Every structure is written in C-alpha cells, then in structure tokens.
Amino acid sequence: MESKVIKAKGKFQIVPTSAEVARAMAKADRRKAETTLSYADLMGIIQRILDRLDALEAG
Amino acid sequence: MITVIRDSKNNIKTFSESTLDDYNLVLGETKEIVDSSFVEYSRRFMLQAAGVFGQTVHAFVGGDDVIVGVSTSLGMDAVDLNINGTIERVPLVAGMGEIVLSTANPGIFIITPADRTMFCAAGNGILSVEVVPNGK
Numbered sequence: 494m495e496s497k498v499i500k501a502k503g504k505f506q507i508v509p510t511s512a513e514v515a516r517a518m519a520k521a522d523r524r525k526a527e528t529t530l531s532y533a534d535l536m537g538i539i540q541r542i543l544d545r546l547d548a549l550e551a552g
Numbered sequence: 553m554i555t556v557i558r559d560s561k562n563n564i565k566t567f568s569e570s571t572l573d574d575y576n577l578v579l580g581e582t583k584e585i586v587d588s589s590f591v592e593y594s595r596r597f598m599l600q601a602a603g604v605f606g607q608t609v610h611a612f613v614g615g616d617d618v619i620v621g622v623s624t625s626l627g628m629d630a631v632d633l634n635i636n637g638t639i640e641r642v643p644l645v646a647g648m649g650e651i652v653l654s655t656a657n658p659g660i661f662i663i664t665p666a667d668r669t670m671f672c673a674a675g676n677g678i679l680s681v682e683v684v685p686n687g688k
Contacts, residue, residue: 496659498636504617504652505635507659507683 512548515541554593556672558582563668567593595625597671599663599679606676611655612686618653620663620679624671632666639666655683 497508509517522538530538556567560580569590572583586593601609601620611618622642624631630643633651642649653661661681665671 495636495662498638498661500638500640501654504654505638505640505661506654507636507657507661509657509659513658 510548511541511544515544519545554586554588554590556584556586556593558584558669561669564670564672566674567672592625594672594676595623597631597665598623598676600676601679601681606678608680608682611653611681611683613655613658613683614686615655617655618661618681618683619650620653620661620681621648621650623648634664634666636662653681653683658683658685 496510498505499508500506518541522541525534526538553571554567554569555572557565557572557577558581559565565581567586567590571585574583577583598605599620599622601618609618622631622633622644624644624647627647628644630641631649633640633642635651640651642651651663660683663679663681664673665677671677
C-alpha cells in the first residue's frame with residue numbers, strides 16, 4: 494500500500510501509519526511491559542498491539 | 553521509428569523500438585508510431601536520484617535527504633510529479649528541476665509523471681525511493 498506523503502519545509506515526508514508508529518515503539522513497549530504499568534500505559538500498549546494486528550490482517 | 557502503446561485511458565503504457573503487432577495489445581489499448589528513437593523518446597521525461605535511473609534507491613532513516621532530479625527534453629517551464637498520489641508542480645530550469653525527500657520516516661516514495669498521457673511512467677520515468685530503518 495502506498496504511504497501518504499505531506500510536504501513540510503520544502504521536503505516531502507512519509508506519513509507513518511498507526512501500525513508503523515506502533516512498530517517503531519515495539520522495543521520500548523516490551524521494556525515498559527516488564528515494569529508496573531499505569532492504566533494509561535497499559536491502554537497505550539494494547540492500542541498499539543491492536544493497530545499492528547489490524548495491519549497484519551489487512552496485509 | 554518507435555511504437556507507443558496507450559492503455560484504455562490514453563495513458564502511455566510503454567514504448568518500443570519494435571513495430572509491435574496488434575496482438576501485443578490487450579483490450580482497449582492502442583498503438584501509435586512516433587518518428588523518434590528510443591533514447592530520444594525516453595528523454596522526454598526522466599527521474600533520477602544520485603544518478604540512478606529506473607531503479608529503487610535506498611536511504612536510511614535519519615540520513616541525508618534524497619534529492620530527486622526530473623528532466624524533460626520538451627522545453628517546458630514546469631512539470632507535474634505524482635509523489636505517492638500527491639501532485640507537485642516542479643519548476644524547470646534548462647529542462648531540469650528537483651524535489652527533496654525527507655528520510656525522517658521509513659517507507660517508500662513512488663514518483664511518476666502526473667500526466668501519463670504525455671509521459672510514460674515506466675523505465676526512466678518512474679523512481680522508487682525506499683527509506684529503511686538503520687537498525688540502531
């Protein structure tokens with residue numbers, strides 16, 4: 494699927510999908526999951542897992 | 553002489569030095585004979601990055617910006633590019649212009665001519681730039 498692009502400060506830049514953002518945060522999420530999580534942190538991690546699953550199923 | 557094949561929407565699909573027969577066409581396609589050489593016709597629209605034409609160019613996330621050069625032999629002041637569906641008018645000086653691609657985020661840029669009835673989006677007329685994570 495073609496990534497969306499925007500033009501900012503004279504340059505074209507790829508707009509990452511929510512799944513790509515989630516993938517970029519995967520290592521940090523894994524480290525965070527080994528600690529005691531706040532409710533907000535937990536919800537954030539679950540949302541990113543769901544975003545990646547959606548992308549996986551759509552692929 | 554070259555043969556130009558157009559699709560059912562009149563877009564230039566490809567061109568060839570061969571005199572293609574009608575059986576080379578699929579439904580809705582048409583062909584026309586143009587008095588030009590293959591090299592001359594290919595110079596009507598060319599895209600390159602770092603001197604690379606018609607191939608995928610790779611860059612690393614967070615690395616240097618990628619400068620994409622566009623050129624045409626048709627003596628135009630500007631040409632419209634399609635960058636992943638976004639249309640950008642690029643001014644030309646002496647038939648050449650450029651756009652800048654950021655490497656801030658990973659993904660693939662696909663650059664083609666916006667007007668495919670005028671220019672062919674194949675060979676030197678299309679450029680893919682893949683921005684890949686650098687593994688850090």
